[in-house]
Amino acid sequence: MPNNNKPIYHYSDLEKHAKGTLSHEVFTYIQSGSGNEETLKDNEQAFKKWKIKPQFLNDVSERNLSISLLDETYKTPFLLAPVGHLGAAHPDGELAVARAAKEKQVPYIVSTVSTFSLEEIADELGDTPRWFQLYWSSDQELTASLVKRAEKAGYSAIVVTIDTPILGYREADLTNQYFPLRAGYGSANYFADPVFRSRLKESPEVNKASAIEELLKIVFHPKLSWKDLAFIRKHTKLPIILKGVLHPNDAIQAVDYGADGIIVSNHGGRQLDGVLSSLDALPNIVQEVSGKIPVLFDSGIRRGPDVIKAYALGADAVLLGRPYVYGLAINGQAGVEEVLEHFLNDVDVSLATAGKSRISELDSSLVVKV
Numbered sequence: 070m071p072n073n074n075k076p077i078y079h080y081s082d083l084e085k086h087a088k089g090t091l092s093h094e095v096f097t098y099i100q101s102g103s104g105n106e107e108t109l110k111d112n113e114q115a116f117k118k119w120k121i122k123p124q125f126l127n128d129v130s131e132r133n134l135s136i137s138l139l140d141e142t143y144k145t146p147f148l149l150a151p152v153g154h155l156g157a158a159h160p161d162g163e164l165a166v167a168r169a170a171k172e173k174q175v176p177y178i179v180s181t182v183s184t185f186s187l188e189e190i191a192d193e194l195g196d197t198p199r200w201f202q203l204y205w206s207s208d209q210e211l212t213a214s215l216v217k218r219a220e221k222a223g224y225s226a227i228v229v230t231i232d233t234p235i236l237g238y239r240e241a242d243l244t245n246q247y248f249p250l251r252a253g254y255g256s257a258n259y260f261a262d263p264v265f266r267s268r269l270k271e272s273p274e275v276n277k278a279s280a281i282e283e284l285l286k287i288v289f290h291p292k293l294s295w296k297d298l299a300f301i302r303k304h305t306k307l308p309i310i311l312k313g314v315l316h317p318n319d320a321i322q323a324v325d326y327g328a329d330g331i332i333v334s335n336h337g338g339r340q341l342d343g344v345l346s347s348l349d350a351l352p353n354i355v356q357e358v359s360g361k362i363p364v365l366f367d368s369g370i371r372r373g374p375d376v377i378k379a380y381a382l383g384a385d386a387v388l389l390g391r392p393y394v395y396g397l398a399i400n401g402q403a404g405v406e407e408v409l410e411h412f413l414n415d416v417d418v419s420l421a422t423a424g425k426s427r428i429s430e431l432d433s434s435l436v437v438k439v
């Protein structure tokens with residue numbers, strides 16, 4: 070990566086170099102959180118409260134980083150979190166991420182608000198595992214169409230983001246008056262959709278600005294409630310995973326309403342500021358639903374030991390967010406690959422130096438809260 074030809078390891082260096090590459094508005098959109106950014110900071114701080122208690126002399130000469138999830142085996146212990154509007158970070162956007170994910174065999178959760186269509190991204194991914202993150206539109210027919218297209222394009226799970234009935238109060242973006250959809254990034258899935266197109270008076274090719282304004286009216290569905298999950302179930306055979314669970318009661322509801330998995334996440338501190346860190350939320354949620362449905366985790370993963378701690382606290386998989394986006398901003402596909410390579414090495418070294426050989430060996434006996 071362009072760091073005087075030196076590789077970039079530190080998360081703070083990734084952030085610094087991305088900042089030097091991107092416009093102020095785009096960098097701020099990626100880096101910032103909502104409100105006073107307390108939750109954003111807490112996400113990283115929470116990892117410092119947990120310490121690893123390694124046990125040695127276990128023969129860790131051969132290690133395995135693979136995980137089992139929803140009847141599949143994934144080669145890497147993390148998936149790429151859905152991050153929208155990636156064309157703002159790099160012209161190749163999600164296509165570059167897809168190529169890097171394919172190279173490193175890392176599963177990719179593609180955002181609804183991607184800059185390229187879910188079909189174009191799937192073409193780049195080949196047989197790399199992929200899930201589709203759904204922003205459930207208030208236009209139900211459009212929602213059904215997105216889900217059907219994802220299934221047809223080989224996505225193997227639908228991730229319904231539940232923490233975004235509307236967008237969080239993002240003071241930094243409001244200050245900058247920067248909204249990536251309006252800036253032209255993130256509408257590809259809608260503009261390619263026959264249902265969305267049928268709603269427009271003029272095609273997006275003729276009047277892009279008006280198509281984006283129509284999209285902004287229906288992108289979220291604030292009326293959504295638990296019973297609506299049956300609607301998606303009717304339209305797909307794919308597993309349905311709810312992203313944004315922080316309360317154990319929501320985890321229990323997820324099981325009751327037939328979800329196939331949940332992601333404990335506070336959206337990287339970008340929705341409600343003042344919510345608890347994802348790591349603080351994890352143990353109670355695991356206690357309620359572990360063994361019933363998989364519990365995935367994101368928000369604040371920056372290094373290998375963070376991955377170890379999340380698994381030790383009961384996560385069945387973790388998602389990587391901002392670090393790979395900074396890699397993309399700095400050097401496109403190669404930048405993402407470098408971040409993934411370093412992360413895989415870091416997790417491998419962290420596993421061995423914690424005295425373990427497999428991700429599946431990580432449990433709560435390995436950590437202590439201080």
Ligand SMILES: Cc1cc2nc3c(=O)[nH]c(=O)nc-3n(C[C@H](O)[C@H](O)[C@H](O)COP(=O)(O)O)c2cc1C
Nearest residue numbers: 099150151152153180230336337368369370390391
């Ligand atoms: C720039 C940006 C855009 C995001 N876009 C989406 C999105 O489209 N859908 C979604 O469910 N989550 C989205 N997220 C949240 C991520 O999926 C994930 O929860 C978050 O990045 C985790 O926090 P971390 O990156 O600080 O670890 C976005 C996050 C960022 C930073």
Ligand SMILES: CCCCCCC(=O)C(=O)O
Nearest residue numbers: 153182236250288336339
């Ligand atoms: C009006 C569309 C906004 C999409 C938001 C993408 C996202 O999740 C984020 O955190 O930003």
